Amino acid sequence: MKKYTEYKGLNLPEVDKEILKFWDENKVFDQSMNNRKDAPTYVFYEGPPSANGKPGIHHVMARTVKDLFCRYQTMKGKLVERKGGWDTHGLPIELSVEKELGITKEDIGTKITVEEYNTKCRETVMRYKDMWDDITVKMGYWVDLDDPYITFKNDYIESVWNLLKRLYDNGYLYKGYTIQPYSPAAGTGLSSHELNQPGCYRDVKDTSAVAQFRVIKNEDAKFLFDHADEDVCFIAWTTTPWTLPSNTALALGKKIDYVKVSTYNAYTGKPVSVILAKALIKKWFKEGADELDFDAYQQGDKKIPYRIAAEYKGEQLVGLRYEQLLPYQQPEEGDAFKVLHGNFVSTSDGTGIVHIAPSFGADDMMVGKQNGMGALTLVDKQGKFTDNVGEFSGRYVKNYKDNPDYKNVDIDISIKLKTENKAFNVQKYAHNYPHCWRTDKPILYYPLDSWFVKTTKAKDRMVELNKTINWKPAATGEKRFGNWLENLQDWNLSRSRFWGIPLPIWRTADGAEEKCIGSVADLQAEVAKSVEAGHMDAQIADDFDLHRPYIDNIVLTSSKGEPMKRELDLIDVWFDSGSMPYAQWHYPFENEEKFKANYPADFISEGVDQTRGWFFTLHAIAVMCFDSVAYKNVVSTGLLQAKDGRKMSKRLGNTVEPFKALDDYGADAIRWYMMSNSAPWENLKFDLDGVEEVRRKFFGTLYNTYSFYALYANVDAFYNKETSVPLAKRQEIDRWVISLLNTLKKEVDEDYANYEPSRATRKIMTFVDEHLSNWYVRLCRRRFWKGEKNEDKIAAYQTLYECLTTVAKLMSPVAPFFADFLYKNLNDATGQEAFNSVHLADFPVVDESVIDKDLEQRMNYAQRISSLVLSLRKREKIRVRQPLTKILLPVLDKAFREQVEGVKDLILSEVNVKSIEYITDTAGIITKKIKPNFKTLGRKLGKHMKSAAQVVAGFDQDIIAQIEQSGSYNFEVDGESIPLTLEDFIITSDDIEGWLVANDGPLTVALDVTLTDDLKAEGIARELVNRIQNIRKNKDFNVTDRIKVSIESHDALKPAIEQFGEYIKDEVLAVSLDLKAGVQGAEEVDLVDGLVVGILVER
RNA sequence: UCCGAUAUGGCGCAAUUGGUGAGCGCGUCCGCCUGAUACGCGGAAGGUUGCUGGUUCGAGUCCAGCUAUCGGGACCA
The missing domain is CATH 3.90.740.10 (Valyl/Leucyl/Isoleucyl-tRNA synthetase, editing domain)
Incomplete structure (x- = not known):
């Protein structure tokens, strides 16, 4: 029989490695999709990163959001395919190549051929692909990188052309001009990117x-x-x-x-x-x-x-x-x-x-x-x-x-x-003016020819369809994106560069005739005509590279037999990525079914900076070409800042190196920290200390709870093969934790479904930390290690097992490694479920019938009463091991007594007191406090509230007693009499005369601190148990070892040994307990109040 | 200059959607529990909820104006 694996300590990075190996060997990601082959789909679009730059820690954040909802939906029974992609064109790539080759834009086509240059771009664009693949794996992001879409591939370009052709045919493409920064010295337009280079704006006198x-x-x-x-x-x-x-x-x-x-x-x-x-x-x-x-x-x-x-x-x-x-x-x-x-x-x-002067200023032109x-x-x-x-x-x-x-x-x-x-006035004027970063000459604003997409024509429809999209957060969609759409300008598509998708438009020299090409086949048909007309020598091959410079060599023929040349522009790379819903499948040339099944997306997520980027281009193309949204739900993630709230930058040296962070803390702690710290759309001040805290508090506690379980379940050979003990036969505390667990299932399910991961993670943390570990396990410890493997013990194991496996499932979307580690450790030993990974399991389904709010309330009382008693002990400096006789509890209402009775034993053992005595006010010893219940009273009294509050504050004990008894009160104001009920007041016990009391809201607790000799003896016995246990532990005895105990004789110990000797022996698994003079090799132990005794513990 | 977000103890975040001693965690100090290498518990210190007004019986929450920070856009005639 396989046992539960026991570990020496929690090492999350090790867990990552182990689980990664397991996923890899068992192809768990593939399985998670294959298992759902016929299931309804949940469509996710991956926004393509550029492998031209290195991945940063913010990518871990963005991709955690993507990953977790895909994993969640998979567990909910959906088929979630995740096709990866790469953004491969664009200015940043070209600039980095220019820099590397030490050339400028003017050199392209002179010092270096366009062909050579583009070859270099193609090589460069995937420069950091290995690093990206590495981080994808290490952070546990499940995405299909075996068959990604790549924007420079011919098939992809052909699909983009098809979209452009659709736009062209529907009158969305036109040629016009815009005012752009232009460097006459360099003879080129400048992008805003180039204009924002440091040192570009200079103070000059004109x-x-x-x-x-x-x-x-x-x-x-x-x-x-x-x-x-x-x-x-x-x-x-x-x-x-x-x-x-x-x-x-x-x-x-x-x-x-x-x-x-x-x-x-x-x-x-x-x-x-x-x-x-x-x-x-x-x-x-x-x-x-x-x-x-x-x-x-x-x-x-x-x-x-x-x-x-x-x-x-x-x-x-x-x-x-x-x-x-x-x-x-x-x-x-x-x-x-x-x-x-x-x-x-x-x-x-x-x-x-x-x-x-409309030609020389953007505002002017507008x-x-x-x-x-x-x-x-x-x-x-x-x-x-x-x-x-x-x-x-x-x-x-x-x-x-x-x-x-x-x-x-x-x-x-x-x-x-x-x-x-x-001239009214002429003078020198000092101002700030942009200069060309290459030639150092002032730029001027100049009208340049450009191709535009007439997005303004589709504006109203875009606004309308945007309202059907579920934005997280809503304000980004309604305000930020909505306002942007309202003020939409036409989209300038042209880029005068070399590495990108060429604009498929050919024109005659006079511009009288033009053709927009929508496919390779179209192009070939036109080339055939051109060959006939003598403008070209031969037909182009099927796999003809659609990039420059080759495409520029194609000359088509007009209806009159004139040569037609391609418009030299490339298109804006944002059009590339906005085309991915179609182009990733080479639609409409292939995969029509696949496309239809995967359009529009259920979910996308990117940084908020994509509002005017990818979020817009996806939406614009979808609306203009297909009168559809491209995505139904979108999470725009916030910025990742350094812990001081500033931007992470190499210059400030406050960046967090993602690989090191993953190696040091493991992916889960980082992912969990990111998700639980604040909502994903808030800016996150990333602090590694916070990651460490999550590791300790959450993963540490959960790990330890598992360790505790594994230790004793192995001892008792509990593998969950026994018939499940019906809840009715389990202890109150079992039913309580199961009730909470099901509430948790329900809420976490809702939170994930509503794209609220921080709510989900916080609830899971609270459950694990406060309820499961520090209340359930803490109070139930004895059930696991005491006595025979009877029904009660089995019930405890079954309860804890259910909690642990369920938590593993609930947390698995956010913490995929540890969740699988936990799940496998449990399930591999019991074989309870057929899945060998938590990511193949189904999301837990709530059992409403076991949610017992009354029970949860009871336990809440128990926790609070215990806490009050402990605080009284503290105040009186009476240690918890010292037993006391009784607690006095004023009864709040009829239900209260019953509720406390249900959890009485828990309270008594937790605070080490013998009994609870309830007091009603018959004796007149309880002082009560009364306060208006503003929520109900405010509605009834409205503006009389203020005077009412004053009146209520003046109530004496008699009136309070009267209200309590009659359950009603008539409030007189302005000659009006308003009937109030008990609900309109909050009455609490304030004090019990002659007793030590503590308050927590309506709860009041008094403690009897009288110590009899018997109680003192018992207290000493408990101290002895504690010291002997510590010695056992220090000597590394097994929890099952039997021991012999010898204690150096002392008068103060005699009553304890006489009365509680058996109890002590039982507690510490001692076969003998001797009190004698001159114990050899005894350990000196401080027992109570400076009482030092010698104890010898032997196996 | 426009648009948006944010502003709550030293730090990170809450506050059931307008209901009244503003909570939690981290950190600091003192004490405790532990048959679990984890966590927790009790106590202490720490807040004019950015500012000013308004609506309301009642505002951290709604409205107006302002300030600061971040992000995005426009412009620098």
């Missing part, structure tokens, strides 16, 4: 100009003019005067207050009325100048007089027209040179009126688009003015070429404005 835009005097503008020849101008500030020739609008704020100020132009001395924000007058006019005499002004005076002539709301000015400032070019389309409202306009800088403005782009991609800008034509707007003779265009433009009476 020439800033406030220009005067002359208002056109028409019907609408009439109200601005006080006299016919008044010169009224809007003034707007810019730090980039080179954008002024491209100005097409002005923006102001509707709600901002503006003023018209009469003054003189500082450079020409001509009178002028300028309009600016009221709040900014002080910025542009000298103090006291509003009191100067206008007529006395001479050109060149330092102080220029001014007067506020009128005041307007921004709203009144919207729609007015002005003369073009520098009329070199007219915009080809749109309604330009108008005043618009812009919600970004503030009065913190400038004049409260913003110069708008406001221009919204108002149908035209645009002027009078600077080319080299950063110089185009040919049609008069005297400035061909000049660089910044010194991009390091020309030593470079003349600042901003200054020259400013001079021109001054001489033409168009």
Whole structure:
């Protein structure tokens, strides 16, 4: 017969290794799915990590969340397949390759071929795959890594193309332009990633100009003019005067207050009325100048007089027209040179009126688009003015070429404005401006061609379907994600890079005809036509690599036989990962059934930073292509911070190395700590001390409970083969713990089902720690080691066994290693269940019939009463081994006495007292306290509550007794009489005259501390038992060894030995107990109050 | 500047959804139990629940405003 394995101590990392070996050898993960082959599915999507970076401790957190719900659902009888995946494209990979090769973007295609470069990317992208595989295994994350989806595979790309084609066909793809950071010196757009590199934003001094835009005097503008020849101008500030020739609008704020100020132009001395924000007058006019005499002004005076002539709301000015400032070019389309409202306009800088050049600012373009403005782009991609800008034509707007003779265009433009009476103010201005990280030159914002997904078209549907998704936490879905959807912009899909999925769109040179390709077969069909038309030499192979540069060599043919070239862009990598529900199965080209059975996902989980990332792209593609959600439940996990609450970073040296942490503490302690510390969506301050605490308190206790069980079950050869003792025949405490266990099953089940792992883990901890170990086992110890293997003992074993196996199952989703270790140790010995792993077992089903809330209440009384008695003992300095005669207990209500009687023996043995005496108040010795029950009384009395509370506080003992007896009380207020019942009051015993009392809520306990000689003798006997047991233990005797005890004679011991000798012998398994003088080799032991005795214990 | 989250003893977290001495764990100090290499128990110290107002008989909880931290976005004319 196999025995329960007994261990020398708990070593969680060892447990991990042992269990991993077992899982591996028995293919337990496979089994857990194969067993459920025909079961309903629970679909999980794995968000693909990039193996280009090393895994961190936060990945352990994110993946614990994923793993635990998949394991839970498997135990609930679902088939949960977990296809892994790798994100393999994207800028971080390209940048790391560039860095490694010591090249820049411009070198690709010149110093190194695109082919070589992409080969390098393909090699690099899986650089840390081994490390990822390693951590996946070590942390116990069950995911299928044998057959993962990989985004750079042709099949995957083909599926993505299919999605793009669907979008294209439904009018979701269009070509437009956006304003992006652009480096003329490098000739390339910059990503926000590149822009956020340290040192990118620098303080520089530029020439800033406030220009005067002359208002056109028409019907609408009439109200601005006080006299016919008044010169009224809007003034707007810019730090980039080179954008002024491209100005097409002005923006102001509707709600901002503006003023018209009469003054003189500082450079020409001509009178002028300028309009600016009221709040900014002080910025542009000298103090006291509003009191100067206008007529006395001479050109060149330092102080220029001014007067506020009128005041307007921004709203009144919207729609007015002005003369073009520098009329070199007219915009080809749109309604330009108008005043618009812009919600970004503030009065913190400038004049409260913003110069708008739609080609050179993102806000500018947005406001221009919204108002149908035209645009002027009078600077080319080299950063110089185009040919049609008069005297400035061909000049660089910044010194991009390091020309030593470079003349600042901003200054020259400013001079021109001054001489033409168009400059209100020109000065140097220091500000923070982004620079290109490669060339160190200032960037400029420039319109670049891009392909867009018209997500705005599907916005309403996305919002609607989002409401059907269960977000954890809800606020992330409703607010964060919901708001994001409400303010949706079109999705810029284009990336001007090399390693990624190419945009499958071909165009003729004039853009008149374009084709979007949705599959390799489509492409081949088009290539066939092209070969016929003579644009290509040969058909492409079936396994033609769809990446650049090969794809760029494909030239298609238009309906008119013109060559069509591919649009050179790649698509945003977020589209790659958002396509995984389809592309992981190569849908729709293969696996249609598989796809349908696995769509949409029941559950996904990633970090909250994915709200605008993967969560969005999954949702957007699903809504636009399939009018469906992509996932039904989503848990967005919080950030993992260092223990000081700061971000973990290598620079601060506060990172936690995941492999070391796993090696030191084992996966379970870390997983359990992460889940129990706070809800997964809260930020977690990760502290290894907390992991250690979990290990000690939870796993240590549970392990020890098992050890205790194993020790005695082996002695008694208990393998749970006996008929189960009916609950009715078991002790009260057995029924109690089984009742709690079933409550636990129920609640933990609900918590897991509701994606609330911290609630579940905390409840399991409380059960194991407080109830099972420190109450059940503690109080039942004797049943396990005393006496014969009778029914009561079997009942105890059966009860504990059930608790342990059930806990193993309940905890297994979060702590898969230890749970299996525990389960196997138990089940392998008993063979009770057919499963050889807890992960193949079913989730425990609650038995409502054994949940007895009354019993739980009783036991709660027992625990609290015991605790009160112990506190009294402490106060009186009477040790627990000293028996006492009785406890006095005031009776709270009728049920109370009965309830306490049910657990009386437990209390008495726990606190070492002989009896309980109940007292009712007939003797008048109990002082009572009364308090309103706010919850019930508040509803009845409402605003009279306050006065009622005062009245109640004034009740004396007589009134309290009266209320208790009659069970009712009439509260008089404002001539009104409100009947109250006993329920509306909380009456507690406060004191018992002449006794030592302690209180805990309604409970009051008094203790009789009189010590008789008999009690003293018994106390000494108990002390002796304790000392002898300690000696046994120190001598490493087996718990079953019989011993001989000799004690050095002492008067104080005689009564104890005489009266309780048999008791002592029985307790310590002694065959003899002698009290004699001159014991050889006795141990000196401090017994009580400085009484030292010599004891000899022999086998 | 906008959006979101968070704010409770030294630290980490609770508080049954508005009901009244604000709990638990860690840590510190004193004491105890242990036939279980684990845990626990009793006691002590430690709180104006970020601030200010409001609603209410009653607010840690609801509302408004503010502050701080974190995250995300926009912008830096």
